[in-house]
Amino acid sequence: EADIYQTPRYLVIGTGKKITLECSQTMGHDKMYWYQQDPGMELHLIHYSYGVNSTEKGDLSSESTVSRIRTEHFPLTLESARPSHTSQYLCASSEGDTQYFGPGTRLTVL
Amino acid sequence: GQQVMQIPQYQHVQEGEDFTTYCNSSTTLSNIQWYKQRPGGHPVFLIQLVKSGEVKKQKRLTFQFGEAKKNSSLHITATQTTDVGTYFCAALSNSGYALNFGKGTSLLVTP
Numbered sequence: 419e420a421d422i423y424q425t426p427r428y429l430v431i432g433t434g435k436k437i438t439l440e441c442s443q444t445m446g447h448d449k450m451y452w453y454q455q456d457p458g459m460e461l462h463l464i465h466y467s468y469g470v471n472s473t474e475k476g477d478l479s480s481e482s483t484v485s486r487i488r489t490e491h492f493p494l495t496l497e498s499a500r501p502s503h504t505s506q507y508l509c510a511s512s513e514g515d516t517q518y519f520g521p522g523t524r525l526t527v528l
Numbered sequence: 529g530q531q532v533m534q535i536p537q538y539q540h541v542q543e544g545e546d547f548t549t550y551c552n553s554s555t556t557l558s559n560i561q562w563y564k565q566r567p568g569g570h571p572v573f574l575i576q577l578v579k580s581g582e583v584k585k586q587k588r589l590t591f592q593f594g595e596a597k598k599n600s601s602l603h604i605t606a607t608q609t610t611d612v613g614t615y616f617c618a619a620l621s622n623s624g625y626a627l628n629f630g631k632g633t634s635l636l637v638t639p
Contacts (some may be wrong), residue, residue, distance in 0.1 A: 449625060460631040461571070461616070468625060476626065508570055515559060515620060517627060519570040 421445055424509050424520035431499055432528050439494045439523045441509030450492040451517065453508040454478060461508065467492055499527045532560075532619050534630035541637055547604040549633035551617035558620055560600045561627065562591060566613040574602075574615075607637045 422443040431437060443450065448469040453461045453476075463476030467486040481503070482496050492511075496503055506524050510517040532553050541547055551560065559578040563571040575584055577593035577600060584591045588611075590603045604611055614634045618627040 451626065458614070458634065461629045463626055463628075466626050474623075474625075477628075510571075515561065515576060515627070516573050517561075517563075517571075517618075518573065522570050 422509065422511055422518055422520040424507075424523050426523060427521060428524050428526075430526045430528065433498075433500055435499050435527075437496050437499055437525070439507055439509075439525070441492045441494070441520055442490050443492075443511040443518075443520075444490060445511060445513065445518070446489060447511035447513050447518075448489065449512045450486070451510040451512070452476070452482075452484060452492070452494050453510065454480065455506045455508055455522075457506070465494065499525075501527045503527050531628055532557075532617055532630040534617055534633055536633055537631065538634045539636070541607050541635070543609060543637050543639050544606050547607050547611070547635055549602050549615050549617075549635075551600045551602075551630055553598050553619060556597050557600075558597075560593060560597075561618045562600075562602055563616045563618060563629075564613050565616065565632070569613075571616060604635075607635070609637050609639060611635060612637050 425440045450467045452465040455461050462478035464480040465484040467473050504527050506522050508522045509520040561576045562574040565571045581595045582593040588605045592601045614632040616629050616632045618629045
């Protein structure tokens with residue numbers, strides 16, 4: 419198993435709150451990713467990064483934003499959470515083509 | 529990107545039966561990867577196939593990459609309850625930096 423961590427693992431918040439989902443990896447990987455996945459459904463890429471100071475939007479439009487100030491850290495922020503943001507958010511990093519996933523954050527917005 | 533389609537979406541087998549999931553693309557793939565996600569868990573890398581016609585085995589799992597590099601399959605022999613989960617195939621996007629995942633095949637194994 420790779421060393422990639424996500425916090426919090428579970429989050430229940432009210433509509434309109436600002437939240438930041440944390441993702442860290444200790445493997446020195448340059449490439450990192452955020453996916454959104456509803457239960458039992460496919461993975462949708464929402465953001466990725468080639469390295470420090472680089473971020474790109476993925477295939478699925480998302481109201482979230484990301485930053486990559488340090489190699490090991492790739493946080494995702496929602497400025498104003500809504501019930502439609504309820505989902506699981508998976509962070510991953512890669513060495514070569516293989517991706518290593520964190521345990522995920524299950525977000526519920528009431 | 530290099531889109532991949534997976535079939536079937538769901539498969540329910542009795543323990544001991546075999547299982548196969550298929551991944552297809554309309555374009556030639558540079559490589560293909562397979563991941564497994566247990567219920568409530570996160571995807572875990574299983575294998576990568578690169579060469580045309582390549583076949584790789586991991587115990588009861590057999591992975592195959594088509595001769596034209598447009599399709600792949602994962603076959604599980606004599607399924608066990610520990611095989612339960614969703615199996616995803618994935619191919620590099622055109623950017624070369626991200627993966628496009630198939631929709632996955634959810635496998636249920638009953639004793």
